[in-house]
Amino acid sequence: MTFDPVTLATPFFILLVIAEILAAKFAKTRTHYEARDTATSLAMGLGSTVAGVLIGGLVAGVTLWVYQHRVFTIPMTAVWAWLAIFFLEDLTYYGFHRLSHERRFWWAAHVNHHSSQHYNLSTALRQTWTGGINGTWLLWMPLAFLGFPPAMIAIEKGISLVYQFWIHTEAIKRLPAPVEAVFNTPSHHRVHHARNPRYLDRNYAGILIIWDRMFGTFEPELDEEPPRYGIVKNLGDFNIVRVAFHEWIGIGRDLTKARSARDVLGYVFGPPGWRPDGEGTTSEDLRRAWRERVGAETDG
């Protein structure tokens, strides 16, 4: 019997979604659910579980191999070891998450988590089907190489995933300031899911928001600028195959237009929205244009 935080938490995920829907219905909390959007998010979650099983053997095998070549042997029973992996895993998640937004090859797998125009607990379950094949799980291998047992890494990853479920809600406005200062909260993560230029590619945190504060990617939620959820170009239907694969197909189409090795690299590993002629709509392009507009309005 293995300890899997996500499996254990799944009944609570379902109960919390029910509670959020009922709270919106009867207590008029600031929450919206649209049935087809909900169906798409939940079906993506189920598909992600299946995809995880298909790739799970490979991930486990590689992790075990790396662990066999470890530098130290870290005891799973030591409190300091759990404290260490809590911070190291969360830092790894920050790196993974940032890569998954800032480079298209990894964004292609992660984009579906952001493709809902809603932000509710069902959005948390809109997970990737292709995250295994783009190799981001390799980012956790240094932990095994350091000597953290693979089971410990898996448990900590599960704890992070479970933590990140409850923050996908509009029902909680802000938590006490000390909590907002240290932890990823619904407010911080609403910013992360927003497509307003001010909020693009911000707040990559898993559990601790301190990484964003340290590495300059933190953006607070402003009451005067409510988040608009989704992606820069929202999807035109609820087709689950489109949700899962549209960015991969987009990469394929763009590669047919590539005229040089630079184009190929840019289309695959450049930031999402990159174009060879510089006329693209990357997050930085959009943020720069927004700053210029805001500056012009202020100056005017």
Added chain:
Amino acid sequence: MDLSFLIKTGASGLAIALLVALAAWARIARPTPELDEAAVRDILAFEFPGVQAAACWIAADGRGAILRAGDEAFIVYRIGDGYVARSAPWALLAKAAPKNGAIDLRLADVGAPRARFKLGEGAAWPPAFEAAA
């Protein structure tokens, strides 16, 4: 895949069906009244900031709209309780043929390959946008 995985997957499928049914029953989607020109221009201002479109055409069912700025068209249409916006060459829209009281646009965009706009009774297509061109 073992039996327990199949049972868990089946149970998850059932749970999804129940949650979707609950979400539909609750009727807590965002309100989406028929689009008017002010709403369309609000959407345009967010989606295509800085674009000045002089004329706006709204579909007969209020679920979509088209704006024109020179040779460029900006289309907005409802998906669920949200909206999707894209730009396309005006020529693409102009040559579309009405069918069954609607215009069915095929866009070169894998994320939004098709947009449908309902035409009013006897409405002309394309809309007269010369003033905006």
